[in-house]
Amino acid sequence: MIHPTTHDVSTIHELGAPMRSERSGPLTDVRIIDLTQYLAGPFATMMLADMGADVIKVEPPGGEMLRAGGPFTPGDTDREFGGNFATSNRNKRSVELDLKDEDDVATFLRLVATADVVVENFRAGVMENLGLPYERLREVNPSLVYSAVRGFGDPRTGEGPYTPWPAFDVVAQAMGGVISQTGTREGEHVLCGPNIGDVYPATVAASGILAALHHARTTGQGQFVDVAMFDSLIAMSEQMSWQYAYKGEIKPPAGDQHATICPFELYECSDGQVAIAAPDARQWKELCAILDRPDMVDDEDYLSPRRRMKNRAAVNAVILAFTRPRTRAEVVSILGGRVPCGPVNDAADLVVDEHVRAREMFVAVDHPGAERPVLVPNTPIRFTETPTGVYQRAPRVGEHTDEVLAELEALEARTGEEPP
Numbered sequence: 001m002i003h004p005t006t007h008d009v010s011t012i013h014e015l016g017a018p019m020r021s022e023r024s025g026p027l028t029d030v031r032i033i034d035l036t037q038y039l040a041g042p043f044a045t046m047m048l049a050d051m052g053a054d055v056i057k058v059e060p061p062g063g064e065m066l067r068a069g070g071p072f073t074p075g076d077t078d079r080e081f082g083g084n085f086a087t088s089n090r091n092k093r094s095v096e097l098d099l100k101d102e103d104d105v106a107t108f109l110r111l112v113a114t115a116d117v118v119v120e121n122f123r124a125g126v127m128e129n130l131g132l133p134y135e136r137l138r139e140v141n142p143s144l145v146y147s148a149v150r151g152f153g154d155p156r157t158g159e160g161p162y163t164p165w166p167a168f169d170v171v172a173q174a175m176g177g178v179i180s181q182t183g184t185r186e187g188e189h190v191l192c193g194p195n196i197g198d199v200y201p202a203t204v205a206a207s208g209i210l211a212a213l214h215h216a217r218t219t220g221q222g223q224f225v226d227v228a229m230f231d232s233l234i235a236m237s238e239q240m241s242w243q244y245a246y247k248g249e250i251k252p253p254a255g256d257q258h259a260t261i262c263p264f265e266l267y268e269c270s271d272g273q274v275a276i277a278a279p280d281a282r283q284w285k286e287l288c289a290i291l292d293r294p295d296m297v298d299d300e301d302y303l304s305p306r307r308r309m310k311n312r313a314a315v316n317a318v319i320l321a322f323t324r325p326r327t328r329a330e331v332v333s334i335l336g337g338r339v340p341c342g343p344v345n346d347a348a349d350l351v352v353d354e355h356v357r358a359r360e361m362f363v364a365v366d367h368p369g370a371e372r373p374v375l376v377p378n379t380p381i382r383f384t385e386t387p388t389g390v391y392q393r394a395p396r397v398g399e400h401t402d403e404v405l406a407e408l409e410a411l412e413a414r415t416g417e418e419p420p
Helices: 009-015 040-050 065-069 083-088 102-113 134-140 169-175 196-219 229-236 238-247 281-290 305-310 312-323 328-335 347-352 354-358 401-415
Strands: 031-034 054-059 092-096 117-120 145-150 223-228 264-269 272-277 341-343 362-365 374-377
Touching: 009 347, 009 362, 009 374, 031 040, 031 102, 040 054, 040 083, 040 092, 040 117, 040 145, 040 196, 054 102, 065 083, 083 374, 092 401, 102 134, 102 401, 117 196, 134 145, 145 196, 169 196, 169 229, 196 223, 196 229, 223 229, 229 238, 264 312, 264 328, 272 312, 272 328, 281 328, 305 312, 328 341, 347 354
Parallel strands: 031 054, 031 117, 054 092, 117 145, 145 223
Antiparallel strands: 264 272, 272 341, 362 374
């Protein structure tokens, strides 16, 4: 259930940090041609753009379909794009090209010749059908790093029966084993709230692209970087794998409880829930002192996480007697810094959190056609010498076509190279 926010949404941008004034970061000398759409691919290139890369988003005529997906702010008369598109496409420039048109293909190949990286997340075979496979682009630019983020991978690194299948977040979560572990204590499976079936493969892809880019700049040799959503979710589900491999156990949904550690779960407060974890002896001793139960420290029933797990009901009864009469803020004020703990936050909680604001984890970004700026999450990767962050809103369709083509012509004129 979504509860009414305690803040006026029309003014929450005032709580955000300002955008940076210009593109900056450790990747300012990197150029990326971005053919991606929806979330997995755009999130990967967004991460690289946040770190300073010049990301040129090549969109089909009319723009990427996700632009129309909303949600839109009240008063947005232009509706160029909604919130779903805005976050994962900030810090990018948009060029509108039809890759089925001969002249536009020629322009695309000229861009590829100047690029370090090309990223796409079509189904296997789409670029081949367009006559633009990795092998053709490699002829234009031998040092090119080409990355594909697909549901089930690319035939170049291992072809299986699912290779041509399409996939979205829910499919990756289901097939990769995530949903089998996620759900209620009664065993009902649920989808994870965040789109981890997209976002985690995107993070893996960004890491792989940077590794391949390092190799290319060291050797002059480009390569194909293949990341499958299915593979990534299997790799992420590490606990599921080792429990089965070592013990032959299938990990069932456990609700908010940990499979082998107690206390390590959520506890009710008068206004919500808090997470409390005390897995080691020092933390358990500190928690017992706070709970005014020093007798539990040396009691045989509670000497180890596993013994506490066997007596979980007794442990939780003591903790709940402490948390239930108190608010989340009261519990955290007592435990914070002494025992690992934290409130279960929603978006309304996060935008006013003092630590979140100090870390500038939300940025106020302009939105075309809207009456006010909007908040987007900032990059979580920080550098001391090459600052990163959001410096530019998501682009309108083809907003930078003329600008990018003018730069391309100037670059070709300087190098004296003929277009490929």
